[in-house]
Amino acid sequence: MKIFNAAQIREWDQYTISHDPISSIDLMEKAAKACVRWINQYFPEESLTIFCGKGNNGGDGLAIARLLSKRDITVYILDTTQKGTDDFQENLSRLEKLPHVEIRFIQTEENISEVNFDGVLIDALLGSGLNRPLQGITARLVERINQSGNMVVSIDLPSGMFADQSSLNNPQIKADHTLSFQSYKRAFLAAENSLHCGEVHILEIGLHPEFYNNTPSRDEQTDEDIIYTVYKPRNSFGHKGTFGHALLIAGSYGKIGAAVLSAEACLRSGVGLVTCHLPSCGYTIMQTSLPEVMVSTDVDKAISTTIETDLSMYKALGIGPGLGTASETRALLREVLTQYDRSVVMDADALNCVAKEPELLALIPAGSILTPHPKEFQRLFGDTSNEFDRIDLASQKAKELDLIIVLKGHHTLIALPDGRRFFNSTGNAGMATGGSGDVLTGILTGLLAQGYPGDDAAILGVYLHGLAGDLAAEKLSMEAMIAGDIIRFLGQAYKSIAEM
Numbered sequence: 465m466k467i468f469n470a471a472q473i474r475e476w477d478q479y480t481i482s483h484d485p486i487s488s489i490d491l492m493e494k495a496a497k498a499c500v501r502w503i504n505q506y507f508p509e510e511s512l513t514i515f516c517g518k519g520n521n522g523g524d525g526l527a528i529a530r531l532l533s534k535r536d537i538t539v540y541i542l543d544t545t546q547k548g549t550d551d552f553q554e555n556l557s558r559l560e561k562l563p564h565v566e567i568r569f570i571q572t573e574e575n576i577s578e579v580n581f582d583g584v585l586i587d588a589l590l591g592s593g594l595n596r597p598l599q600g601i602t603a604r605l606v607e608r609i610n611q612s613g614n615m616v617v618s619i620d621l622p623s624g625m626f627a628d629q630s631s632l633n634n635p636q637i638k639a640d641h642t643l644s645f646q647s648y649k650r651a652f653l654a655a656e657n658s659l660h661c662g663e664v665h666i667l668e669i670g671l672h673p674e675f676y677n678n679t680p681s682r683d684e685q686t687d688e689d690i691i692y693t694v695y696k697p698r699n700s701f702g703h704k705g706t707f708g709h710a711l712l713i714a715g716s717y718g719k720i721g722a723a724v725l726s727a728e729a730c731l732r733s734g735v736g737l738v739t740c741h742l743p744s745c746g747y748t749i750m751q752t753s754l755p756e757v758m759v760s761t762d763v764d765k766a767i768s769t770t771i772e773t774d775l776s777m778y779k780a781l782g783i784g785p786g787l788g789t790a791s792e793t794r795a796l797l798r799e800v801l802t803q804y805d806r807s808v809v810m811d812a813d814a815l816n817c818v819a820k821e822p823e824l825l826a827l828i829p830a831g832s833i834l835t836p837h838p839k840e841f842q843r844l845f846g847d848t849s850n851e852f853d854r855i856d857l858a859s860q861k862a863k864e865l866d867l868i869i870v871l872k873g874h875h876t877l878i879a880l881p882d883g884r885r886f887f888n889s890t891g892n893a894g895m896a897t898g899g900s901g902d903v904l905t906g907i908l909t910g911l912l913a914q915g916y917p918g919d920d921a922a923i924l925g926v927y928l929h930g931l932a933g934d935l936a937a938e939k940l941s942m943e944a945m946i947a948g949d950i951i952r953f954l955g956q957a958y959k960s961i962a963e964m
């Protein structure tokens with residue numbers, strides 16, 4: 465699903481108005497009706513206090529008030545000097561025709577102390593038209609709403625939150641639910657906003673599909689349609705050679721488990737053969753845990769010497785899980801990156817090695833996949849002041865270095881070298897557990913070895929990993945699931961993708 469920015473969303477509204485055609489006041493009525501259906505379902509009887517600004521977000525609020533006027537309702541209008549939009553004014557005069565609805569105006573800070581915060585609070589102060597951080601009386605009102613302790617439902621966006629840029633540390637509504645229209649906004653994908661958005665509900669308001677289809681978007685949220693086009697069902701005439709041979713370079717003393725997890729995930733991603741290059745202390749552990757994996761061993765407790773084998777026999781290479789960052793290991797990494805010219809997957813300590821020796825970056829083969837979590841990303845590419853900047857930096861580095869950057873998080877970002885950015889839609893907090901990243905490395909390496917191009921491998925692999933995690937959490941709970949469970953549910957995840 466494409467994610468449009470605030471300007472594109474405005475254009476989409478305008479396109480619908482002129483091509484549907486529909487008047488803008490009728491479009492607002494549709495949006496309000498969609499909200500009312502939701503409110504009636506979630507809060508069927510509660511009294512409501514509705515806070516409106518004088519833009520179209522406030523217009524939505526006034527229309528909602530009229531449609532729910534049989535309830536116990538109070539409407540507060542934040543009466544700035546600014547003139548209301550046409551649709552706001554029209555909805556105000558429609559509402560004023562209902563004498564039993566109480567409309568009060570907030571013009572001074574004193575008025576705020578007279579507000580009665582009753583029942584469910586509907587926040588229709590500001591929406592996607594926000595163009596500066598809240599201040600003065602608006603910020604004060606927002607603060608009071610947040611302090612009220614009442615349930616808060618925001619219309620379109622929590623007031624004070626920008627649709628497509630960081631709002632970190634700005635005054636903004638802390639909503640329990642956000643009812644937004646038609647499609648996801650960037651704001652809802654940022655972890656830094658999650659405490660303010662609450663649960664996000666996207667309501668269909670019939671914006672014109674032609675605009676959606678014809679308007680390119682840099683950002684997309686991975687969904688079933690995308691996965692359907694990326695996933696390649698297995699060729700029934702294939703043999704194990706068809707599905708590639710992957711090499712994983714992983715493990716150190718005390719962290720052989722990372723290599724085992726990664727190797728099993730790689731196998732279960734569908735690859736034909738897996739070889740794991742391990743320090744010698746991991747030999748018995750790996751052979752006993754996973755008889756399907758071939759093992760080549762190094763001499764020591766950490767991987768530190770030259771790999772003897774001809775790397776060109778491997779279709780893909782994954783480096784990092786449990787590797788450590790010893791200087792000998794870095795030397796090996798340098799050698800591998802120099803020798804190998806197909807895509808590699810680099811995670812965890814492989815990335816930390818690169819952070820210690822940044823000149824290694826230039827050796828990474830084009831089209832390779834890097835999978836940092838935010839801390840590893842920061843070590844590699846430096847600090848950013850907020851999540852939006854971090855995503856822009858990841859995107860810039862993906863372009864500059866011709867790499868795919870998978871920035872792990874609640875909505876993992878997949879930044880492609882051509883500038884496109886995908887936000888993953890599967891996964892849950894249960895996956896924040898040791899070894900979960902090793903599993904992802906294995907899956908991605910396995911998909912590359914099977915011949916998936918890097919961008920498809922990243923999009924599909926991250927989605928599968930999250931979906932398997934969701935299935936594991938459903939069965940076992942987020943608390944009790946562990947990384948190995950993600951592997952155990954990979955099969956079910958594949959099955960549900962195949963049925964799409």
Ligand SMILES: NC(=O)C1=CN([C@@H]2O[C@H](COP(=O)(O)OP(=O)(O)OC[C@H]3O[C@@H](n4cnc5c(N)ncnc54)[C@H](O)[C@@H]3O)[C@@H](O)[C@H]2O)[C@@H](O)CC1
Binds near residue numbers: 491597621
């Ligand atoms: N036909 C349409 O365009 C539709 C619009 N809809 C609603 O319209 C909203 C967008 O409407 P608007 O563009 O009027 O935007 P808003 O209702 O968000 O308000 C924008 C106004 O507030 C002012 N403003 C911006 N930042 C401010 C700040 N920090 N403090 C005080 N004032 C500030 C702006 O100068 C502008 O006049 C959406 O969020 C959505 O709720 C929906 O009704 C769906 C249809």
Ligand SMILES: [K+]
Binds near residue numbers: 521588590620623
């Ligand atoms: K709002």
